[in-house]
Amino acid sequence: MEFLAEQPWMGLFTNLPANLSLGLVVAAVSAWLAIGAVGASFPENLTLVRRLFPIGALVGLGLAIVGITAIHGPTQATVLPLGLPDLPFHLRLDALSAFFLVLLGAATAGISVFAAGYFRAGQGTAPGLLCLQYHVFLASMAMVLLADDAYLFMVSWETMALSSFFLVTTEHRIGEIRRAGFLYLLIAHVGAIAILLCFGVLQGGTGDYSFDGMRTAKLQGFWPTAGFFLALFGFGAKAGMLPLHVWLPEAHPAAPSPVSALMSGVMLKTAIYGLLRVSFDLLQVEVWWWGVAALGLGLFTALYGVIFATVQTDMKRLLAYSSIENIGLILAGFGLALVFRAFQMPQLAALALAATLYHCLNHAMFKSLLFLATGSVLHATRERSLGKLGGLIHRMPWVAWLALIGTLAIAGVPPLNGFVSEWLLLQAFLFTSELPQGFINMLIPIAAASLALTAALAGYTIVKFYGVIFLGQAREPALAQAHDAGVRERIGLVWLALWCVLLGLFPVVVLDLLDPVNEMLVGRGLGATTRDWLFLAPIDANRASFSPLITLAGIAVTVLGTIFLVHRLYHHRLRRGPPWDCGFPLQTPRMQDSAEGFGQPIRQIFEVFFRITRTLPTPFDKAPRYAVKVEDQLWYGLYLPMTKAVEFFTWLVGFLQQGRISVYLAYSFFTLLALLLFVR
Amino acid sequence: MTWIGALSQLIQLAVAVLLAPLLLGWVNQCRAWLQNKRAPSLAQPYRMIRKLFLKEPVIAHNASPIFRLTPYIVFGAMALAAAIVPSLATDLPFATAADAIALVGIFALARIFIALAAMDIGTAFGSLGARREMLIGFLAEPALLMVFFTASLISQSTSLVTIVETLAHREFVIYPSLAFAGIAFTMVSLAENARVPVDNPATHLELTMIHEAMILEYSGRHLALIEWASSLKLFNYSCLGLALFFPWGIVEGAHDVVGLLWAIPVLVGKLALGGFLLALIETMSAKLRIFRAPEFLGTAFLLGVLGMLVHQLLGA
Numbered sequence: 001m002e003f004l005a006e007q008p009w010m011g012l013f014t015n016l017p018a019n020l021s022l023g024l025v026v027a028a029v030s031a032w033l034a035i036g037a038v039g040a041s042f043p044e045n046l047t048l049v050r051r052l053f054p055i056g057a058l059v060g061l062g063l064a065i066v067g068i069t070a071i072h073g074p075t076q077a078t079v080l081p082l083g084l085p086d087l088p089f090h091l092r093l094d095a096l097s098a099f100f101l102v103l104l105g106a107a108t109a110g111i112s113v114f115a116a117g118y119f120r121a122g123q124g125t126a127p128g129l130l131c132l133q134y135h136v137f138l139a140s141m142a143m144v145l146l147a148d149d150a151y152l153f154m155v156s157w158e159t160m161a162l163s164s165f166f167l168v169t170t171e172h173r174i175g176e177i178r179r180a181g182f183l184y185l186l187i188a189h190v191g192a193i194a195i196l197l198c199f200g201v202l203q204g205g206t207g208d209y210s211f212d213g214m215r216t217a218k219l220q221g222f223w224p225t226a227g228f229f230l231a232l233f234g235f236g237a238k239a240g241m242l243p244l245h246v247w248l249p250e251a252h253p254a255a256p257s258p259v260s261a262l263m264s265g266v267m268l269k270t271a272i273y274g275l276l277r278v279s280f281d282l283l284q285v286e287v288w289w290w291g292v293a294a295l296g297l298g299l300f301t302a303l304y305g306v307i308f309a310t311v312q313t314d315m316k317r318l319l320a321y322s323s324i325e326n327i328g329l330i331l332a333g334f335g336l337a338l339v340f341r342a343f344q345m346p347q348l349a350a351l352a353l354a355a356t357l358y359h360c361l362n363h364a365m366f367k368s369l370l371f372l373a374t375g376s377v378l379h380a381t382r383e384r385s386l387g388k389l390g391g392l393i394h395r396m397p398w399v400a401w402l403a404l405i406g407t408l409a410i411a412g413v414p415p416l417n418g419f420v421s422e423w424l425l426l427q428a429f430l431f432t433s434e435l436p437q438g439f440i441n442m443l444i445p446i447a448a449a450s451l452a453l454t455a456a457l458a459g460y461t462i463v464k465f466y467g468v469i470f471l472g473q474a475r476e477p478a479l480a481q482a483h484d485a486g487v488r489e490r491i492g493l494v495w496l497a498l499w500c501v502l503l504g505l506f507p508v509v510v511l512d513l514l515d516p517v518n519e520m521l522v523g524r525g526l527g528a529t530t531r532d533w534l535f536l537a538p539i540d541a542n543r544a545s546f547s548p549l550i551t552l553a554g555i556a557v558t559v560l561g562t563i564f565l566v567h568r569l570y571h572h573r574l575r576r577g578p579p580w581d582c583g584f585p586l587q588t589p590r591m592q593d594s595a596e597g598f599g600q601p602i603r604q605i606f607e608v609f610f611r612i613t614r615t616l617p618t619p620f621d622k623a624p625r626y627a628v629k630v631e632d633q634l635w636y637g638l639y640l641p642m643t644k645a646v647e648f649f650t651w652l653v654g655f656l657q658q659g660r661i662s663v664y665l666a667y668s669f670f671t672l673l674a675l676l677l678f679v680r
Numbered sequence: 681m682t683w684i685g686a687l688s689q690l691i692q693l694a695v696a697v698l699l700a701p702l703l704l705g706w707v708n709q710c711r712a713w714l715q716n717k718r719a720p721s722l723a724q725p726y727r728m729i730r731k732l733f734l735k736e737p738v739i740a741h742n743a744s745p746i747f748r749l750t751p752y753i754v755f756g757a758m759a760l761a762a763a764i765v766p767s768l769a770t771d772l773p774f775a776t777a778a779d780a781i782a783l784v785g786i787f788a789l790a791r792i793f794i795a796l797a798a799m800d801i802g803t804a805f806g807s808l809g810a811r812r813e814m815l816i817g818f819l820a821e822p823a824l825l826m827v828f829f830t831a832s833l834i835s836q837s838t839s840l841v842t843i844v845e846t847l848a849h850r851e852f853v854i855y856p857s858l859a860f861a862g863i864a865f866t867m868v869s870l871a872e873n874a875r876v877p878v879d880n881p882a883t884h885l886e887l888t889m890i891h892e893a894m895i896l897e898y899s900g901r902h903l904a905l906i907e908w909a910s911s912l913k914l915f916n917y918s919c920l921g922l923a924l925f926f927p928w929g930i931v932e933g934a935h936d937v938v939g940l941l942w943a944i945p946v947l948v949g950k951l952a953l954g955g956f957l958l959a960l961i962e963t964m965s966a967k968l969r970i971f972r973a974p975e976f977l978g979t980a981f982l983l984g985v986l987g988m989l990v991h992q993l994l995g996a
Contacts, residue, residue, distance in 0.1 A: 390802065391742065391802065393744045393746070393800075394742065394744065404746075408789070408792065411788065411792055412785065412788070413785050413786075413788050413789040413792060414778070414782050414785040414786060414789065419782075419785050423781050423782070423785075426781055426825075426838075427781075427838065430829060430832060430833065430838065441992050442989065442992055442993075444988075444992070445826075445829075445985050445988035445989050445992060446985065446989075448825075448826075448829060448988070449822060449826060449981070449984070449985045449988075452821070452822035452825040452826065453818075453819075453822045453981075455821075455822070456788075456817065456818040456819070456821040456822050457818050459788060459791075459792060459814070459817065459818065459821070460814045460815075460817070460818045463792055463795050463796060463799075463810065463814055464814075466796060467795070467796055467799035467800075467807070467810060468799075471744065471746065471796060471799045471800045471802070472799050472800065472801070472802030472806075472807065473742060473801075473802030535776065535777075542837055542839065542842055543836060543837045543838070543839070543842075544779050544781075544837060544838040544839055545776050545777075545779065545839065546777070546778060546779055546781075546782050547776070547777040547778070550774070550777035550778075551760075551777055551778050551782060551786075554760045554763065554774065554777070554778075555753075555756055555757065555760055555786075555789075558755070558756035558757075558759040558760050559752045559753055559755075559756035561756075562752050562755050562756055562759070562905065563752050566733070566752075566901055566905070569733075570733045570734060570901060571734075571736075573736045573737075574736070574737055574739065574900075575736055575737070575738045575739075576738070576739055576740070576741050576743075577738045577739075577740065577741070578740065578741065579740035579741075579742075579801045579802075579803050579897060580738075580740075580803075580896060580897055580899075581801075581803040581804065581805055581806070581896065581897070582805055582896060584804070587803060587804075589802060591803070591804040592799075592802045592803070592804065592806075592807045593799075593804075593807035593808065593810075593811055597807070597811070598807065598810075598811050600811075601811065601812075601815045601971075601974070602815075604971070605974050
């Protein structure tokens with residue numbers, strides 16, 4: 001026993017009371033791996049896999065609960081006997097990682113239950129293998145959050161990228177999906193190289209790759225900036241920051257819906273976690289213009305993402321672009337927090353950071369909910385294109401009503417969760433006039449304006465999304481056979497919708513949970529300002545206060561009161577008839593706005609952002625055809641030239657490779673000659 | 681919250697809900713006079729609402745519950761907004777629960793529901809109206825936020841109460857930033873309330889209509905509620921404009937019932953003047969083509985941003 005106590009990793013077990021949460025998180029990770037292994041042992045057994053997924057969901061729930069208790073607890077750290085000889089795996093559970101573990105666990109609990117009802121036997125990956133990939137993906141995300149040295153971090157990060165790549169290419173028999181997977185893998189690795197280089201910079205020549213070593217490393221001159229921008233590039237590639245966003249709209253539609261939900265809701269947040277970890281925790285240098293750069297990039301990403309989201313015609317691509325938008329908002333909040341911290345304004349930094357973290361949590365919930373809803377629609381109709389859906393609220397009421405909650409949440413209307421984080425972010429922007437730097441003060445109105453514009457456009461997008469899919473008349477006759485989601489799918493959706501409502505109604509509770517993270521990263525929490533549980537007043541009640549519960553009560557009282565009064569005072573007769581539509585007799589479902597039609601004003605107003613190819617009919621066409629294709633300018637302006645350049649260089653290299661033995665012998669001969677010349 | 685506070689809150693809400701159709705009637709009357717027409721009676725909107733309530737609503741076969749629920753939600757949201765906007769007194773119990781940003785959010789809630797309801801039946805006009813409404817909305821909403829931001833930069837608060845109290849106490853200071861914000865607010869209000877030059881409330885001409893296209897399928901009590909909610913929206917925007925730019929006469933504190941009763945005629949007077957100006961603007965401008973509307977609102981948005989910039993530059 002004494003021998004065991006000497007081993008550092010046994011601290012996990014001998015110091016059990018002190019390291020209880022960390023031990024439980026490691027146990028949860030192992031449980032996920034075990035579930036994956038069991039599933040993989042019976043690759044073709046779909047029934048088993050369907051039983052395994054809910055167990056994984058329970059593990060996620062447990063993880064969330066452990067995370068919540070660990071946020072307020074002390075930092076826990078341990079060393080595992082795995083890894084390199086002189087760099088074993090360091091684990092650490094502090095407030096920041098605990099918060100993101102809560103996000104991971106809570107979102108996973110819903111998504112896994114949904115996935116239990118979602119996966120079918122099909123052409124793609126065998127269900128058991130899928131179960132392995134899925135749970136390895138979950139476990140690696142948890143390990144990314146726990147890692148306390150660069151080595152374990154990179155190993156988990158790469159495991160996460162690879163397992164999600166395999167999940168994206170579940171339907172690997174379809175060429176388009178393989179291409180999407182490749183693009184994802186490529187950009188994930190370009191990002192991973194940047195992260196690796198970033199850690200190389202951060203260790204500051206000490207050769208100590210543990211995060212503790214990086215915290216104490218003294219970086220000089222240009223190096224901290226290099227480290228920050230490498231991190232921004234690397235994690236930005238994973239998060240979907242411009243101009244590294246191109247993989248999102250390809251990979252999300254390709255992946256099965258629970259996987260899209262997991263990637264968009266949770267995986268993108270691990271990138272935000274990495275960014276926060278590097279810039280607030282590991283880098284001990286504070287430079288204000290880093291924040292301005294992140295803020296600008298974030299706002300541009302948000303605007304770009306939402307403008308593209310409005311013109312999409314594929315429901316999952318639309319949500320993918322909307323994820324880009326939300327990541328942009330999160331990055332903007334992150335940048336603002338950096339600016340405030342650099343100017344030694346910890347309370348405002350805490351406000352901006354709280355808004356950022358809150359939005360991470362909110363986005364995880366409503367985006368997962370909406371992705372899962374598209375999954376149910378996809379299963380019921382086999383259709384991803386918005387132009388072939390419609391009227392599904394009659395066929396799939398459960399999915400439609402739960403998706404409505406997600407829709408309202410993402411549109412940012414009170415009293416749901418999207419509004420709260422938007423409100424906090426706008427408040428943070430409004431306080432910037434206290435900054436000592438006049439130049440930034442001038443930028444802030446423009447930043448606030450683009451933030452407001454983004455939020456309003458998000459409303460446009462989501463009305464189109466919901467209205468075209470669930471409302472109106474069915475655009476195809478086949479939709480009459482659509483069926484509602486199964487029980488497990490409903491449970492998953494209800495769980496996520498519940499979070500959307502609760503996170504919106506009890507923001508003070510959430511901010512209390514966030515406070516240890518704020519204290520850890522910027523040295524101060526919002527603390528005393530959140531004493532009244534009913535009113536959200538982050539700085540001072542005179543400056544701003546908002547009470548979602550009272551707002552909800554107000555809406556409920558006025559709406560129910562109106563219903564009651566109108567029915568009481570007048571009558572409640574009602575007759576059904578054909579639609580009026582200004583008396584036009586001939587009505588077909590094709591006369592409704594299509595997805596293209598609904599996005600047309602945006603396409604016209606923001607034409608410079610798009611690369612549009614139109615096929616217009618002439619008046620003399622027998623069978624007129626109209627087609628419009630909207631593509632990303634950046635793809636043509638940035639990515640294709642880059643591929644051309646790579647192709648050119650490989651061609652140059654290929655020129656050397658003639659494939660004839662005599663040529664290679666000649667190379668050897670000339671090399672030898674040159675060497676002899678040098679050493680002579 | 682005291683009972684007097686609750687009473688003042690109720691009085692303000694009741695005044696808003698009951699007077700809103702009157703304001704609409706007054707604007708219509710002024711407009712008719714200015715255009716050399718014979719005006720309908722001031723009570724015409726009340727008569728119309730009553731008539732509609734008595735009629736039996738007919739809804740399409742495929743209308744979902746969202747369609748039936750929307751009139752109540754829109755009316756409820758507008759009534760809630762009327763409780764938040766400080767039109768008679770500032771320190772009402774509800775004012776701390778929702779600030780200017782939340783008010784914009786409540787307007788957005790109403791807009792989203794009415795657009796969804798318009799798409800619900802699946803007619804050509806409905807989705808056309810929804811699309812155009814969202815087009816107006818996505819520019820008007822940030823412009824309105826910019827106006828609020830300018831005012832809240834001056835008063836260092838987004839709470840409407842503090843904004844109004846701050847502005848009311850500085851009568852002799854002229855804020856150049858507020859001038860920009862005022863113009864922006866006027867333009868936004870015209871667009872949001874479906875007035876000329878963005879929309880024409882008096883027409884059912886299919887090529888031009890926005891708001892009317894969305895509510896084509898409504899009848900009976902549903903239509904009555906929507907019409908009432910529209911007039912309430914006009915009332916709310918007018919009161920907002922008065923509170924931000926002409927805040928004098930609004931009672932400070934919620935415990936002054938006599939003052940509150942005095943504030944009612946002051947408000948009515950201000951609204952009468954404002955309504956006349958609205959009718960004047962409507963008479964003197966022509967309706968814009970639908971694709972000029974984004975330019976119009978873009979101008980409002982830019983003016984709002986300019987207001988904030990001017991505030992940052994001049995500190996006023």
